[in-house]
Amino acid sequence: MKRVSICGSTGSIGVQALDVVSRFPEQFEVVGLAAGRNVAVLAEQVRRFRPRVVSVASDEAARGLAALVGGAVEILVGDAGSEAVASLPEADFVLAAISGGAGLHSTAAAVRARKPVGLANKESMVLAGELLMGEAARHGVPILPVDSEHSAIFQSLAGHNRPEVRRLILTASGGPLRAVPQAELPEVTPARALKHPNWSMGAKITVDSATLMNKGLEVIEARWLFDVDPRRIDILVHPQSIVHSMVEYIDGSVVAQLGVSDMRGPISYALAWPDRLPLDLPPLDLTRLGQLQFETPDAARFPAFTLAYRALELGGTAPAALSGADEGAVAAFLAGKCRFTDIADLCADVLDAHVPEKVTSIAQALAASDAGRRAVERRVGL
Known part of the structure; x- marks a missing residue:
């Protein structure tokens, strides 16, 4: 028990x-x-x-x-x-x-x-x-x-030698705005940004999915969870959300974890690890799907994810400041205080102004996050 x-x-x-x-x-x-x-x-x-x-x-x-x-x-x-x-x-x-x-x-x-x-x-x-x-x-x-992407990486690493990993590939659904032309993005409303095609999630994470900031934060998470240099962590947009993530090895082999879009899968894997539980989830029917699409994320339309790589390069408290700035910017967008495209700009401004310090305590990390959030709130008048 x-x-x-x-x-x-x-x-x-x-x-x-x-x-x-x-x-x-x-x-x-x-x-x-x-x-x-x-x-x-x-x-x-x-x-x-x-x-x-x-x-x-x-x-x-x-x-x-x-x-x-x-x-x-x-x-x-x-x-x-x-x-x-x-x-x-x-x-x-x-x-x-x-x-x-x-x-x-x-x-x-x-x-x-x-x-x-x-x-x-x-x-x-x-x-x-x-x-x-x-x-x-x-x-x-x-x-x-437990995040579906990181659980997929964890499962794809099982039984393999870590030194033989070439790169991690995190997949992204592309969110509710994947096909929206760049010219329309400044006018996107919160209601439109919250209509995720695959997942039912909270408002903040759904907006993060729309900006691709969520994927950037997942890059930071993967960097520490799996002790991999950020330059060996890539993002691939996969609208069907069937391939949850992949690991590429030095011989060119790619090991991927596939499954229906249901969080009970990764939750159960963590709960029972190293065993698996017999869930009654519907089987994955690839013949019904027909085809799976993959795209390179568009940094011009969705620059938020690139800020995560920059924060990791700065190091220390920079990722915490970015996370806090994103919380503030998303709250501002949902409150009608800024445009959808302002979210990434506000976060970039916070990162530009931040002077990173080595993280030595939980209190320090939380303070850096709070400072990033407050900086955005001052900018937008929240």
Whole structure:
């Protein structure tokens, strides 16, 4: 029986993870849940999975949850609460799925507590990847990727010699605006940018998919997860989202991971690793698909992803500043304070002004991210 804590249990990844867990009650037990303010969903999760400890974002949310579940569970609050859930002594595995920089605290707490981590929070690697991977190595705990692209890389590396890797190839759907002419992009509305053709995700990550910033952040994540020079990490647009990513080896062989677009696949792989779970997902029917398309990402129309390579070249806190700037710029776009094409420009301005420092603490990484976000907010008047 593997005992699991899920940080971000009411979000999309957390809900799907609990769906996987519920299908294998003989293999998994939920011991801790951390959420934000969605107490109605969390209360139902508490009733169904009976965790020992839960955490919410605020005292108000704690009171609301207590009114719904009574004394059925210990309720903690804030970052300290999510860190406690991530480091429960009885937990054998922690799924880190709190979105944004807020998830870094609990991810770091799990690593410090020597818990294997299933990482669905890319900001943890973007803000403090070198620091976290160093801590994980010292404590001898694995950080297993849950993002579909990084899970695909992880699976494609299995059984092969790392020195024989030539490059990693991250695939991108191209997002909802892949075929939109460059002249139309400044007038794209939030509603249009949020219509992703393949995935149902939160607003921020969907806009990041539209700008391709999401793919840039994934390059930063891959650089640290797999200890690969950024110059050997490429992006390939693949609209069908069937090939989730690939690894090219020095003999020219390419190993790819394919599958239907369903996050329960990578979630289950991290939960059960090194084993696999028999999921009831629909089989991949390549004959029905007919053909798979691949394109080079268009840096002229979608320059945001190029900023990630630049941030890695600058090093230190530069990726954290970029991540924060992107949070601010996307929020500004969704609030009608800037145009779609301003998102990349605002992020580039922050990167130009940033003086990077070596990341030595979680607090420092979060401060750099906050500074990037505030710089954008000042520019747009948020």
